[in-house]
Amino acid sequence: MKQTAHKLILSLTATILAAGGARAYDVSLSTNLPPIDFHGFASQGFLDSSTYNYLGDTTHGSFLFTEAGVNASLNPFPRTRITAQAFTYDMGQDVGKYDVVLDYASVEYTINDQFGVRAGRIRRPEGIYNSIQDVDLARTFVLLPQGVYDARWRDFYVSMDGGEVFGDISLGKSGDLSYDAFGGVFRPQVDGGLGKKIGNQVPSFVKLDSFGADPQSGLQLWWNTPVNGFRVGATGGYNFDLNFDTTAFGQTSLNHFTVPFVQGSVEYLWKSWTFQSEYFTYWVDPANGGSDHDDAWYADVAYRFNKKVEVGIYYSENDNDVNQRANPSQYQKDVALAVRFDPTSWWIFKVEGHCIHGTGLVDQSSNEPNLNSGKPWYMLAVKTTISF
Amino acid sequence: MKNTFLKLGLLCVVLTAGAWRALALDGAVVIANSGVAADSLSADALKDIYTAKTKYWDGGQVIIIAVLPDKTDAALLQASGMEASQFKTFWQRLAFSGRGQEPKTAADANALVALVAANKGAIAIVPTDTALTGVKKIEIK
Helix, strand or coil: CHHHHHHHHHHHHHHHHHCCCCCCEEECCCCCCCCEEEEEEEEEEEEEECCCCCCCCHHHCECCEEEEEEEEEECCCCCEEEEEEEEEEEECCCECCCCEEEEEEEEEEEEECCEEEEEEEEECCCCCCHHHCCCHHHCCCCCCCCCCCCHHHHHHHCEEEEEEEEEEEECHHHCEEEEEEEEEEECCCCCCHHHHHHHHHCCCCEEEEEECCEEEEEEEEEEECCCCCEEEEEEEEEEEEEEEEEEECCEEEEEEEEEEEEEEEEEEEECCEEEEEEEEEEEEEECCCCCEEEEEEEEEEEEECCCCEEEEEEEEEEECCHHHCCCCCCEEEEEEEEEEEEEECCEEEEEEEEEEECCCCCCCCCCCCCCCCCCCEEEEEEEEEEEC | CHHHHHHHHHHHHHHHHHHCCCCCCCCEEEEEECCCCCCEECHHHHHHHHCCCCCECCCCCECEEEECCCCCHHHHHHHHCCCHHHHHHHHHHHHCCCCCCCCEECCCHHHHHHHHHHCCCEEEEEECCCCCCCEEEEEEC
């Protein structure tokens, strides 16, 4: 299955290249029905790091950094849209593993600009990038600030089964307010990013058996201010029951957590400049008491010189425990510089360098060298994407 | 006294008439499929369309945006408030998160006009000197 997915990605890539470029494909069903609109993308990346392995076996260089998706969209009735996307990815062979997933599949009905409903498997709105964090062509950087958008959590954090209500409300001269109120369930996988994170945090004699469906609800607001290109966002949400079973010495334990989270966002698009900053914080609260409080933030600037070249830089910080901000094994501070090339309208190529202090996001269960050193280490990220 | 009021009244008329003057896009006009009921749009309504706040015409027909890359970037900026690359990224984010459809593109102005003529609900910005065969012009107020 995984080899099949890999071959499909290569076939998709070759087809697009052979076609000499990318354009959306429309397929007509009949004279009475509108056409189905198809789009897709395929990305291949390379990661190389000094000192520590991060997002794969990167100290030896890793090409296990692939993403591909194909989506279809149809407007069969007035104010109605049906859309779906299949997606596959691999990151370091620990996450993704070329499993083909139904990324989203929803039916949407828009009553007016102020109110619409969407139900099915939806991309969860949170901040600037959560709903599109694996869409390389929709941003400057290869790697988003990982403390806010951890690529290893994609299997459960990006899509959910449920629904949302959405709309835009005019505030007159004060701009307008966009809202997305969502609710549904997550379905983390034992062999996914969250499963691996939990596995790294429990003793080796404890085995993670399964996850239960995790109900979550939340609200994303965007104030589109009267200043053209400037918007301010806030997301709040609550995981009602992040639960999983573990087995140790033949005994099964049920583990339950609630996880409230908050994210604030600012974005300003001014001429060829893009300015963004976000802060994300969450609490992991076990049912039997206690709390673990994490947070992360970043600020980035990007400038597009012309149609073909864009440069960006960001600084990000992640703290696994807000009470241990001085502990190098609990924080990760990252300065990234990226150059994006757009040789054609359907092909992009990025090169990015990172200078990182701390190992808060490094896999701490593996045989990594001293995680408390606090010395800088480096990462190179290269990625290319074609799209149609 | 009468002359003063007369002058003030004329001034008000002039100022008010100026407020209702049609918005002229930079070297371009807005066209739509001939099945679109609207003959005019406000600048705000046009921006709402190009920024995905308004996705359907009044009758429920989906709005299909078509663009001519490079040729009408200045007018696109006036309509959407976004540079061409930002506009493209904006719509890619919507399309790949299941929240919208990317605008269709055409290689030249005549192909764009043909695309708009062939797609119900389509709207586009074309250079002023384009032959508008089979489409209607939308006045922007």
